[in-house]
Amino acid sequence: MSYELLTALSLLTIGGSGILILTGLFLIKKGNRELHKRAMLSASFLALLFLVFYLLKYFMYPPKPYEGPYKGLYLFILISHSILAAINLPLAIVTVFLGLKDKLSKHKKVAPVTAFVWIYVAITGWAIFIFLKLGGNQ
Template identity: 30%
Template sequence: MSKSVSETESKYNKWIVVLSIVIPVAVAALFGVNLRKLGFNVEPLTFLPPIYATINGLTAVILVIAFWAIKNKKVQLHENLMKTAIACSVLFLVMYVAYHMTSDSTKFGGEGIIRYVYYFILITHIILSIVIIPFVLITYVRALAKSFERHKKIARITFPIWLYVAITGVIVYLMISPYY
């Protein structure tokens, strides 16, 4: 590893740690804040769930195309798609928090085995959506630092987890949507 690569990566390491902690803590804190219940005159943003579920689906498609692009040596396309996937994930997160800050949470109404399936998917989705944050950031920084062997090594872990989170986000929405 060259000296400049090491400097580039170490420059971002503090940010990776900070964002990997701050994002989940902020989301958890804001998830518990309902502006309407606090007396603010805001309209519930009930139109957002199908939009952010679609963004999750779009993220999954982008990730698969980006994987195809890099396998076919289309590096610039891969880079652009990965930046777009990150932007989609950030957009999803903003909409998700905005929805939960203005609307009451929806309870899943399914019964029997489907209830267990739903909660398994939901819980793994939530846990892995927290886990994926540092993986995405580290993978991205390694690409920025042009440390492509190390980027490729961690991308093999990042890709399937991120894809799972994106796909299960859509599944969770589809399973809970009849109860909105």
């Protein structure tokens, strides 16, 4: 796969998963548990696809350092993104498991944290892409 295709697939899948998380939040606020469940499982599936595309891209085309003028801001976003992305995987697994097992009182406690982290990671993933694109590294 080409670098451009892997980049496009990564951006589409992580962006789509973030949009589905927001959709799922809206649906549960409206009381639609079944559509909420579908949106969240679809978001999880897209996130897994993202992980596959990201890892392929990372190993096939090792990342280059950011060379733009906002290095401090870029590093803050990159570090916070990386830490929260690592935390989000187990958080997401626990959240999905609790929801599927109908352990809703526990699910309701962890799900807002998971959603916040997930959305942050999705947005900062796009921000990192933009930084690298504008920093002349792609």
